[in-house]
Amino acid sequence: MDEYSPKIICFKCNFGWGYLDDKKEINAVMKSTVPVTCSGKVDSTHILTALKEGADGVLVLGCSQGECHFQDGNYQTGKKILLIKKVLTSFGIEPERVRMVFSVDPDGIKVPLEIEEMRNEISSLGPINIGKCAMAS
Amino acid sequence: MVVKPKVAIYWLGGCGGCDEAIVDLNEAILHVANAVEIVLWPVAMDFKYSSIEKMNDNEITLSIIHGNVRNSEHAEMANLLRRKSQLVLSFGACANYGGTPALANFRSKSDIFNWVYRDSPTVVNPKGVFPQTISETNGKTLTLPEFYEHVYALNQVIDVDYYLPGCPPPPDLIVNAVSAVLSGKLPPKGTTLSPHMAMCDACERNKTKPFKLEIKEVKRIHEVDMDNETCFLAKGVICMGPATRSGCGNTCVSTNTPCRGCFGPVSHACDSGAKFLSAIASLLQADSDDQVEQVVDTVVDPAGYFYRFTQAASILHKFDENTNRRCP
Numbered sequence: 251m252d253e254y255s256p257k258i259i260c261f262k263c264n265f266g267w268g269y270l271d272d273k274k275e276i277n278a279v280m281k282s283t284v285p286v287t288c289s290g291k292v293d294s295t296h297i298l299t300a301l302k303e304g305a306d307g308v309l310v311l312g313c314s315q316g317e318c319h320f321q322d323g324n325y326q327t328g329k330k331i332l333l334i335k336k337v338l339t340s341f342g343i344e345p346e347r348v349r350m351v352f353s354v355d356p357d358g359i360k361v362p363l364e365i366e367e368m369r370n371e372i373s374s375l376g377p378i379n380i381g382k383c384a385m386a387s
Numbered sequence: 388m389v390v391k392p393k394v395a396i397y398w399l400g401g402c403g404g405c406d407e408a409i410v411d412l413n414e415a416i417l418h419v420a421n422a423v424e425i426v427l428w429p430v431a432m433d434f435k436y437s438s439i440e441k442m443n444d445n446e447i448t449l450s451i452i453h454g455n456v457r458n459s460e461h462a463e464m465a466n467l468l469r470r471k472s473q474l475v476l477s478f479g480a481c482a483n484y485g486g487t488p489a490l491a492n493f494r495s496k497s498d499i500f501n502w503v504y505r506d507s508p509t510v511v512n513p514k515g516v517f518p519q520t521i522s523e524t525n526g527k528t529l530t531l532p533e534f535y536e537h538v539y540a541l542n543q544v545i546d547v548d549y550y551l552p553g554c555p556p557p558p559d560l561i562v563n564a565v566s567a568v569l570s571g572k573l574p575p576k577g578t579t580l581s582p583h584m585a586m587c588d589a590c591e592r593n594k595t596k597p598f599k600l601e602i603k604e605v606k607r608i609h610e611v612d613m614d615n616e617t618c619f620l621a622k623g624v625i626c627m628g629p630a631t632r633s634g635c636g637n638t639c640v641s642t643n644t645p646c647r648g649c650f651g652p653v654s655h656a657c658d659s660g661a662k663f664l665s666a667i668a669s670l671l672q673a674d675s676d677d678q679v680e681q682v683v684d685t686v687v688d689p690a691g692y693f694y695r696f697t698q699a700a701s702i703l704h705k706f707d708e709n710t711n712r713r714c715p
Contacts, residue, residue: 293661293662293665294661294662294664294665294668295657295658295661295662295665295702298658298661298701298702298703299702301703302702302703315676325679326668326669328679329668329669329671329679329683330664330665330668330669332668332679332680332683333664333667333668333683333686333689334664336683336686336689336690337660337664337689337690337693339690340493340688340689340690340691341493341690341703341704342493343703380703380704
């Protein structure tokens with residue numbers, strides 16, 4: 251049996267992450283990466299739907315604080331992520347499965363590294379179990 | 388003799404408040420009662436389930452079903468009424484989205500049983516007796532419905548034709564819904580029979596909403612000096628109005644209670660809890676970056692608050708064909 255490797259869906263802000271890179275190349279390497287115009291565009295329903303549809307983790311890559319092209323989209327989504335982590339805990343889902351990184355990487359070199367780092371860190375959690383209850387004894 | 392359309396009204400896992408709302412139609416219910424033949428309404432009249440079983444399929448014109456599906460008896464009756472009815476109206480928050488009883492989905496069945504029958508301080512149960520679906524007593528076999536692992540919304544168990552939200556639905560919407568069925572002027576199947584816009588659009592307090600809403604600390608209603616005009620969110624009190632469908636008649640907000648979200652999501656939104664999460668997140672404001680977490684922490688029990696009425700219909704817990712979250 252193949253070794254378990256968590257499925258990560260990555261929402262990546264196009265202004266801060268990999269805008270100089272060859273889109274075709276980067277998309278071929280990272281098939282589960284969703285480019286967005288601003289990380290502020292990532293809604294809580296997108297994150298929850300990704301988890302529901304089989305993602306073991308969701309990674310949101312936003313610009314550094316104070317450097318959002320649209321004023322404060324990254325800040326807004328950062329707050330969403332904090333709240334989603336609390337909601338996921340009540341649903342019995344580990345909050346580590348959702349992560350946001352604030353940085354800038356024009357070449358996109360760090361994108362696969364960030365995905366890999368998250369994959370390694372949540373692999374010990376195992377596959378996501380949506381039906382599990384938070385307080386299950 | 389004129390054959391009147393047959394109507395069944397039935398409760399599943401609910402408090403009975405929806406039945407109360409039907410009774411609250413007052414004189415209007417007499418017109419309805421004259422126009423239809425009520426074949427089942429356990430809370431108000433005496434009927435036998437066997438008489439429903441003997442009816443032909445589709446013989447009942449309309450079944451009004453409220454309450455969620457928590458046990459096998461609920462599922463059995465929901466399926467029976469679906470088979471015998473031309474139309475099924477999912478009535479009230481519990482039937483539509485699970486309602487407050489669906490907050491139990493945050494706990495497991497064993498957790499609930501252990502608390503109710505063993506661990507609660509008021510329980511004395513030295514023999515550790517737990518309810519069983521089948522038990523033998525004096526040579527007789529006794530049966531109880533099976534308590535499911537999960538609370539289901541009605542449409543996760545049977546096919547539903549129309550939805551009427553609310554906890555409970557208000558009289559004007561009930562009359563409109565029943566009149567639409569009796570007159571045959573029905574909207575497309577699957578329609579929620581209430582206005583489409585959000586609660587904030589129908590709220591008088593909206594006028595007092597500042598141009599830029601900012602919440603630096605979320606407050607509970609008893610912690611603020613609330614008047615009859617100011618927007619709750621402007622005072623830092625969580626109000627589900629931005630993500631909740633209107634049509635309730637503003638009964639809560641007009642009595643100084645913020646919207647709890649019993650009307651569920653607006654049309655085209657699938658998860659009012661998640662949508663409200665996004666809305667409230669954008670309103671939270673910290674003075675500095677390192678205080679963001681502190682401000683977010685002032686939201687007490689976000690899952691319980693955002694999904695107070697809609698847990699069973701949430702993105703994470705709702706039934707779909709790709710999961711095994713199917714009612715047994």
